[in-house]
Amino acid sequence: MVTKSSQLAGAPLDLSLDSPTGLTIGDVTKQFLAPDGTTVTALGGVSLSIKPGEMISLIGPSGCGKSTLLRLIAGLDHPTSGELLVGTKPIEGPSAERGLMFQDANLFPWLSVRRNVQTGLVARGVLHKHRHEVDEFIRLVGLEPFANVYPHQLSGGMAQRAALARALVNHPKVLLLDEPLGALDQFTRMQMQDEVLRVWQTRRTTMVLVTHDIDEAIYMSDRIAILTPRPGRIERVLEVTLTRPRQRNSPEFLELRASILEMLHFAGNGKPKTTVAKIAAGRQEQ
Amino acid sequence: MSMTTMEAEPRRAEPEVPPSVTAGAPPRRAPRGGRRWIVVLPAVAALGGYGLHAVLRLIDATAVSDLYPKALLATLAAAIIFAVVASLSARFRPSALHVAPLFAAAIIVVAIWDLMTALLVVDVAGGPKLPLLPMPYFPSPELVLQGLVDDRWMLLESAYYSFRLLLSGYAVGVLAGLTTGVLMGWFKQVRYWGMPILKFVGPIPATAFIPLAMIIFDEPFFSGVALIALAVWFPVTMLTTSGIANVPASYFDVARTLGAGRRFLVFRVAIPAAMPSMFIGLFMGMGAAFLTLIVAETVGVRAGLGWYFKLQKDYFEFGKVYASLLIMAVFFSGLMTLLFKIRDRVLGWQKGVIRW
Numbered sequence: 001m002v003t004k005s006s007q008l009a010g011a012p013l014d015l016s017l018d019s020p021t022g023l024t025i026g027d028v029t030k031q032f033l034a035p036d037g038t039t040v041t042a043l044g045g046v047s048l049s050i051k052p053g054e055m056i057s058l059i060g061p062s063g064c065g066k067s068t069l070l071r072l073i074a075g076l077d078h079p080t081s082g083e084l085l086v087g088t089k090p091i092e093g094p095s096a097e098r099g100l101m102f103q104d105a106n107l108f109p110w111l112s113v114r115r116n117v118q119t120g121l122v123a124r125g126v127l128h129k130h131r132h133e134v135d136e137f138i139r140l141v142g143l144e145p146f147a148n149v150y151p152h153q154l155s156g157g158m159a160q161r162a163a164l165a166r167a168l169v170n171h172p173k174v175l176l177l178d179e180p181l182g183a184l185d186q187f188t189r190m191q192m193q194d195e196v197l198r199v200w201q202t203r204r205t206t207m208v209l210v211t212h213d214i215d216e217a218i219y220m221s222d223r224i225a226i227l228t229p230r231p232g233r234i235e236r237v238l239e240v241t242l243t244r245p246r247q248r249n250s251p252e253f254l255e256l257r258a259s260i261l262e263m264l265h266f267a268g269n270g271k272p273k274t275t276v277a278k279i280a281a282g283r284q285e286q
Numbered sequence: 287m288s289m290t291t292m293e294a295e296p297r298r299a300e301p302e303v304p305p306s307v308t309a310g311a312p313p314r315r316a317p318r319g320g321r322r323w324i325v326v327l328p329a330v331a332a333l334g335g336y337g338l339h340a341v342l343r344l345i346d347a348t349a350v351s352d353l354y355p356k357a358l359l360a361t362l363a364a365a366i367i368f369a370v371v372a373s374l375s376a377r378f379r380p381s382a383l384h385v386a387p388l389f390a391a392a393i394i395v396v397a398i399w400d401l402m403t404a405l406l407v408v409d410v411a412g413g414p415k416l417p418l419l420p421m422p423y424f425p426s427p428e429l430v431l432q433g434l435v436d437d438r439w440m441l442l443e444s445a446y447y448s449f450r451l452l453l454s455g456y457a458v459g460v461l462a463g464l465t466t467g468v469l470m471g472w473f474k475q476v477r478y479w480g481m482p483i484l485k486f487v488g489p490i491p492a493t494a495f496i497p498l499a500m501i502i503f504d505e506p507f508f509s510g511v512a513l514i515a516l517a518v519w520f521p522v523t524m525l526t527t528s529g530i531a532n533v534p535a536s537y538f539d540v541a542r543t544l545g546a547g548r549r550f551l552v553f554r555v556a557i558p559a560a561m562p563s564m565f566i567g568l569f570m571g572m573g574a575a576f577l578t579l580i581v582a583e584t585v586g587v588r589a590g591l592g593w594y595f596k597l598q599k600d601y602f603e604f605g606k607v608y609a610s611l612l613i614m615a616v617f618f619s620g621l622m623t624l625l626f627k628i629r630d631r632v633l634g635w636q637k638g639v640i641r642w
Contacts (some may be wrong), residue, residue, distance in 0.1 A: 076539050096545030106536045110558045110635045120544035122554070150635045170545060 023050040028082030044231030057217035065232025099172035105159035107151040325372035327390035354428035371521035429605030432585035447589035455514025467526020492517035521570035529563025
């Protein structure tokens with residue numbers, strides 16, 4: 001045990017435990033019954049192939065079904081039609097191999113940070129085998145001084161770090177992020193983006209990030225799927241070829257941002273003549 | 287590597303002491319030097335009370351024993367020790383300053399009671415002098431103390447019987463209430479069929495079932511247990527049900543994506559999340575249990591404080607009636623305090639979220 005933990009201290013967490021998996025979303029539709037009896041189509045035939053180890057963003061205005069799609073991948077809801085595969089296995093329900101992080105950290109307020117983080121191990125009955133990893137995950141997100149603190153004593157950013165560690169503790173093959181940084185202030189959010197990227201790069205987990213923040217999508221993802229509402233559909237999937245680490249204000253970054261705004265029809269009504277003017281128009285729209 | 291982005295996080299702005307440590311108890315005002323004299327208030331009040339009683343004895347020499355004056359002297363001694371310790375010990379002083387006014391007020395209230403029950407105030411048309419508060423319904427503190435001392439073993443025994451009955455009934459009621467509450471909170475079907483029964487039967491005071499309980503159970507003790515359990519069951523079930531049914535769905539979503547099965551969702555998510563609500567039910571249940579206990583003992587059960595109370599009332603021994611009330615007050619508030627302590631321990635994680 002001692003040798004094992006000292007090994008872990010040198011190279012935090014055995015990466016071989018994680019084998020990222022791709023996801024296949026095949027012509028998925030999801031309909032809800034509205035309270036007035038009408039049927040609402042949240043997703044109208046969505047197909048997407050997500051590569052193993054990829055960071056992909058789902059972006060679009062509210063009502064485009066991006067969170068619905070994430071819940072379907074998590075297995076918390078079932079599609080009306082179409083197929084969802086993890087690797088080659090169909091998704092039948094929630095599983096520890098697909099971790100989920102919400103906009104609200106949703107830490108259990110009656111448990112300390114450490115006990116929140118080890119929830120997944122307790123739930124699967126494997127705490128005794130993996131107990132030594134809990135503190136490693138807490139260290140990974142930089143919360144070791146707060147391991148014994150209750151959630152109400154944490155700031156928003158710290159709570160999200162704890163939620164990230166909790167989602168990682170099961171070594172998920174896919175990490176689903178539902179606007180996890182949406183409730184944070186601008187500065188904390190940018191720090192947390194780096195934090196998530198660092199975790200992604202060290203662990204190479206497949207990550208699906210739902211966001212309404214275009215900058216966040218460009219800054220973080222390999223690809224961006226742009227969704228449009230009524231019914232939710234994937235309008236286009238963009239490859240982000242900018243080299244990492246990315247510069248938030250490089251011309252290429254801003255250009256990509258402007259073109260996404262245009263695709264979403266949020267670029268503004270003026271007729272921009274130059275890229276800079278386009279960007280300015282986009283800024284005002286935001 | 288793992289620490290690279292750490293220095294930017296505004297974590298260092300967090301106070302060294304977690305906020306809950308300071309937010310838990312209401313801040314006790316720092317004692318100002320000029321108010322230190324209030325620690326002698328109890329001693330002054332006790333001296334006044336003793337003097338008053340001495341004067342009352344001079345006027346009415348019918349008193350039989352020296353018990354009460356001795357108790358007053360003991361109070362005076364305690365108050366003097368209190369004042370001395372408070373002035374010498376800096377550690378004890380803040381809490382001494384906090385309780386001193388209450389201590390003094392309690393002594394004054396007893397002195398006023400002594401005065402109002404003394405045989406000197408009202409002179410009915412030149413006839414015998416009668417106290418402001420008529421005998422025997424309002425005995426003097428002296429008589430209550432006498433009753434307390436004379437009947438101490440019987441009171442202790444009664445308290446024991448009451449405690450046994452209360453605890454049995456409360457335990458049965460809590461166990462039943464938690465079980466039905468969790469089932470109704472978790473299963474929609476159980477809620478559908480159970481809620482109407484709960485809403486229909488629950489509001490009936492348990493004491494209304496006394497005749498029924500006495501028919502069903504031969505042994506009065508068991509009918510008492512059943513009645514108290516029924517009284518406790520209703521609020522515990524109600525608040526457990528609503529607590530469980532109102533657990534945020536997102537807690538379950540998170541737990542399920544972490545690999546939780548149904549057992550985990552019920553026992554490790556739903557029940558802990560519903561705990562604050564369940565404790566409200568436990569408190570309400572305890573209040574209902576006290577009420578039912580005393581009524582049951584007055585009517586059917588032939589032991590306990592309620593029985594003693596009724597017996598002494600029938601003998602017109604009001605000193606002893608009030609003595610038993612005093613024991614009930616100590617007994618019940620002790621149990622309430624115990625329940626508060628348990629809650630503080632179990633719901634310690636709420637500190638700072640909820641004002642205590």
